[in-house]
Amino acid sequence: MRPLSVVVRTGCDIFAWFLVIFGASIIIHGDVTPGGGFQGGAVVATFISLLLVAYGGKKVLSWVRLNIFNSLLVFGLMLFFLLGIMGFPNSFFYNFLAIPHEVVQASGHGVIPPSGTIALMDIAVGIEVAGGLSLIVLSMFRGIRIFREGLMEEELGHDR
Amino acid sequence: MIGNAPFFVVGVLFLMGLLGIFMTKNLIKIAIAVSILGSSVNIFLVALGYRTGGTIPVHFLAGEGSTMVMPTPQAMTLTAIVIALATTALLLSLIMLVWRHYGTIDVDEIRRLRG
Amino acid sequence: MNWNEHLPALILIIPLFGAFIAPVCSLGGKTARNILLVAISFLTLIVAFMLWRHVLANGISYYVMGGDKFNLSLPSGMALPVRIILEVDAFSAFMALCGAIVSFAGALFSVNYMNRFTGMGRFVSLYCLLTAGMIGMMVTGDIFNFFIFIEISSIASFGLIAFWRDKPTAIEASFKYALISQVGSMFILIAAGALYGRYNMLNMAAIGSVLKMGSMEKLVLVFLVGSLAMKCGTFPMHMWLPDAYAEAPTGVTCLLVAVSQASLYGLMRVCFSIYGATMGSSFIPWMLIVFGLASMFFGVSMAVVQHEIKRLMGYHSVSQVGYMLLGLGVGLLVLDDARAMADYGFTAIKGGVFHIFNYTMYKALLFLTAGAIYYATGKKDLNEMGGLARRMPYTTFMFVIAAAAISGLPPFNGFVSKLLIYESSFAVHPFLAVVALVTSVLTLASFVKVFQTAFLGPEKSSLAKVQEVPAAMLIGMVVLTAAILGASLFPSWTLSTLVEPAARALVDQSGYIGAILGGGM
Numbered sequence: 001m002r003p004l005s006v007v008v009r010t011g012c013d014i015f016a017w018f019l020v021i022f023g024a025s026i027i028i029h030g031d032v033t034p035g036g037g038f039q040g041g042a043v044v045a046t047f048i049s050l051l052l053v054a055y056g057g058k059k060v061l062s063w064v065r066l067n068i069f070n071s072l073l074v075f076g077l078m079l080f081f082l083l084g085i086m087g088f089p090n091s092f093f094y095n096f097l098a099i100p101h102e103v104v105q106a107s108g109h110g111v112i113p114p115s116g117t118i119a120l121m122d123i124a125v126g127i128e129v130a131g132g133l134s135l136i137v138l139s140m141f142r143g144i145r146i147f148r149e150g151l152m153e154e155e156l157g158h159d160r
Numbered sequence: 161m162i163g164n165a166p167f168f169v170v171g172v173l174f175l176m177g178l179l180g181i182f183m184t185k186n187l188i189k190i191a192i193a194v195s196i197l198g199s200s201v202n203i204f205l206v207a208l209g210y211r212t213g214g215t216i217p218v219h220f221l222a223g224e225g226s227t228m229v230m231p232t233p234q235a236m237t238l239t240a241i242v243i244a245l246a247t248t249a250l251l252l253s254l255i256m257l258v259w260r261h262y263g264t265i266d267v268d269e270i271r272r273l274r275g
Numbered sequence: 276m277n278w279n280e281h282l283p284a285l286i287l288i289i290p291l292f293g294a295f296i297a298p299v300c301s302l303g304g305k306t307a308r309n310i311l312l313v314a315i316s317f318l319t320l321i322v323a324f325m326l327w328r329h330v331l332a333n334g335i336s337y338y339v340m341g342g343d344k345f346n347l348s349l350p351s352g353m354a355l356p357v358r359i360i361l362e363v364d365a366f367s368a369f370m371a372l373c374g375a376i377v378s379f380a381g382a383l384f385s386v387n388y389m390n391r392f393t394g395m396g397r398f399v400s401l402y403c404l405l406t407a408g409m410i411g412m413m414v415t416g417d418i419f420n421f422f423i424f425i426e427i428s429s430i431a432s433f434g435l436i437a438f439w440r441d442k443p444t445a446i447e448a449s450f451k452y453a454l455i456s457q458v459g460s461m462f463i464l465i466a467a468g469a470l471y472g473r474y475n476m477l478n479m480a481a482i483g484s485v486l487k488m489g490s491m492e493k494l495v496l497v498f499l500v501g502s503l504a505m506k507c508g509t510f511p512m513h514m515w516l517p518d519a520y521a522e523a524p525t526g527v528t529c530l531l532v533a534v535s536q537a538s539l540y541g542l543m544r545v546c547f548s549i550y551g552a553t554m555g556s557s558f559i560p561w562m563l564i565v566f567g568l569a570s571m572f573f574g575v576s577m578a579v580v581q582h583e584i585k586r587l588m589g590y591h592s593v594s595q596v597g598y599m600l601l602g603l604g605v606g607l608l609v610l611d612d613a614r615a616m617a618d619y620g621f622t623a624i625k626g627g628v629f630h631i632f633n634y635t636m637y638k639a640l641l642f643l644t645a646g647a648i649y650y651a652t653g654k655k656d657l658n659e660m661g662g663l664a665r666r667m668p669y670t671t672f673m674f675v676i677a678a679a680a681i682s683g684l685p686p687f688n689g690f691v692s693k694l695l696i697y698e699s700s701f702a703v704h705p706f707l708a709v710v711a712l713v714t715s716v717l718t719l720a721s722f723v724k725v726f727q728t729a730f731l732g733p734e735k736s737s738l739a740k741v742q743e744v745p746a747a748m749l750i751g752m753v754v755l756t757a758a759i760l761g762a763s764l765f766p767s768w769t770l771s772t773l774v775e776p777a778a779r780a781l782v783d784q785s786g787y788i789g790a791i792l793g794g795g796m
Binding site: 092093 | 295298342
């Protein structure tokens with residue numbers, strides 16, 4: 001893909017960052033509003049695809065390193081996993097931070113009890129999905145570039 | 161009668177997806193048909209969850225009404241959407257590799273595995 | 276805390292942990308990654324074994340994800356099970372044990388076999404994910420989670436089948452499998468949604484307790500049976516199976532055998548535990564029997580003309596799945612007839628369940644020997660091989676054992692399970708037993724052909740430099756050989772400890788339902 005005109009690039013410069021903020025907001029409020037980790041993460045990952053469209057693959061691939069997204073993916077997954085394990089004396093995925101409804105009402109701070117680990121899990125999933133979807137978009141884009149230029153990484157020692 | 165309208169839509173979309181998978185020759189169109197099939201199933205699940213006159217499924221804000229829209233089918237739909245996304249990405253990547261190897265995305269010309 | 280109570284969750288946690296940590300671990304180099312792969316599958320095997328022991332000793336064990344207690348299946352004031360519930364009876368534990376053994380053998384085999392290739396971090400990740408999906412299908416007690424796990428295992432297997440992405444045929448096989456299994460999974464999801472709309476719950480045991488046959492339930496049953504029979508590769512829907520098995524890396528093919536058995540497990544769970552005696556008509560059992568006969572006969576008749584070794588074995592998989600469908604279909608046919616059940620029905624179910632174990636072991640071993648031949652010679656075509664017995668004595672020995680077991684030669688375990696199926700299906704109609712016998716003879720003929728062309732005969736000049744495969748691959752094969760020999764040398768012990776509790780649990784619908792609905796009250 002070639003870079004688009006300066007109008008598109010400027011628009012992308014201004015608005016792409018808002019998508020990240022918007023996605024983060026969806027992730028953080030995942031436990032009380034519609035949305036959550038996956039949806040917010042998908043919105044955050046749009047940032048990379050916007051950059052790809054506006055600036056073209058050559059530039060974007062030279063700006064980012066795929067390992068960053070890979071580590072985001074693994075970090076999110078491990079965080080999620082850890083939160084699941086921490087409920088263990090009771091059961092896997094047990095919500096060990098939740099406060100019962102009665103206690104919340106007696107304290108006089110609203111009626112909806114805090115969601116406990118669900119909010120944290122939303123954040124973990126959000127990080128994971130943002131990393132994973134960006135990785136998918138970038139890898140597929142790399143795939144297009146590879147086969148347009150006729151390069152394909154050779155598998156070592158593999159016969160066809 | 162009008163309450164059943166979503167289910168008719170589901171049936172039509174499902175048949176369209178199946179027809180698309182079995183009748184079209186273009187791999188990209190087949191991938192689109194798989195997505196349509198998945199969407200029709202998702203509409204089916206969402207339509208199942210609706211209860212007439214139901215309120216939001218939050219226990220503390222439900223008010224006087226006793227019926228709530230069931231949240232389980234919505235959770236199921238979200239899960240199915242995530243899975244459909246992964247599958248679509250995989251199918252498209254495979255189509256890219258098919259194009260790379262065969263130089264075509266016509267089903268009839270991709271026949272190295274036979275018998 | 277008592278670890279025994281958490282075993283159903285641990286058996287899912289361990290392979291998932293392996294899948295998540297693999298990208299990090301592969302930064303530490305080749306050795307760390309290989310150790311991770313083998314260690315994760317070995318731990319899964321140990322947990323599966325402990326789970327099996329626990330279930331045999333204490334009855335059905337179930338586990339509530341995220342509950343206040345692991346066993347609180349009905350929270351206070353609820354009449355329905357609401358959370359994600361894992362339910363493990365003797366049949367599930369038996370299947371999980373089979374799957375874990377095969378996964379361990381495949382992991383050991385892959386360590387050397389995949390040594391030459393790049394991208395192994397992803398391979399380890401997907402392999403662990405495939406194991407997790409397979410075991411999840413076997414331990415879940417919830418029809419929607421069954422769909423989730425079936426999708427996890429299918430997506431992992433699409434990636435693994437197309438792992439050699441510079442091989443056009445692998446991409447084609449993977450695409451074919453992806454397409455067919457997506458259509459199948461959508462049917463499963465529609466069926467799950469329809470059951471939810473009807474009964475407002477997703478738990479298999481709870482649905483089974485209230486199910487009444489109507490037109491909706493019939494439709495659901497047909498959708499589930501059709502798509503799951505497709506996933507385990509029965510005759511009219513088998514075309515993806517030989518392609519996928521032949522083109523996947525061999526360690527993966529070995530695991531795919533177990534994954535197709537997980538689909539068979541789902542089919543049996545739907546037929547026996549959800550519907551059970553309420554099915555009321557003999558249409559579905561006869562359909563299973565006819566599917567079984569057709570896949571047996573046509574599978575083997577397509578196999579004898581093949582000359583590519585893994586493809587040939589793929590067609591034999593189609594034919595072997597027919598035996599299990601025949602045995603379990605005969606059992607389902609007489610489910611509500613107590614006399615016929617005691618007379619021959621239970622024998623048929625025992626035969627079917629024992630054949631699942633045997634098939635998983637010897638078919639995985641056959642694929643591993645085929646992979647070993649490919650690793651050593653670099654050839655797939657039978658016509659280009661010859662005289663390998665002198666060069667690869669251990670592989671030859673293990674191939675002979677597996678081939679004898681699959682053809683049902685008397686001292687081996689394949690004979691025992693086939694005999695049980697013959698004598699029970701004979702009681703329904705002699706024709707069924709005749710088809711099964713003919714299939715067995717053709718299987719023997721086909722494997723004699725493979726043995727004769729590949730291992731005996733004059734040595735080809737192109738194969739003069741062939742050596743025996745490395746030790747880790749041999750150990751992977753030895754694991755499966757030991758399982759086959761154990762089941763062959765102690766058939767009565769195997770039948771009474773391994774098979775009979777599983778068969779009894781499969782038939783016992785009220786026990787399966789009561790464990791969930793009776794426990795938390």
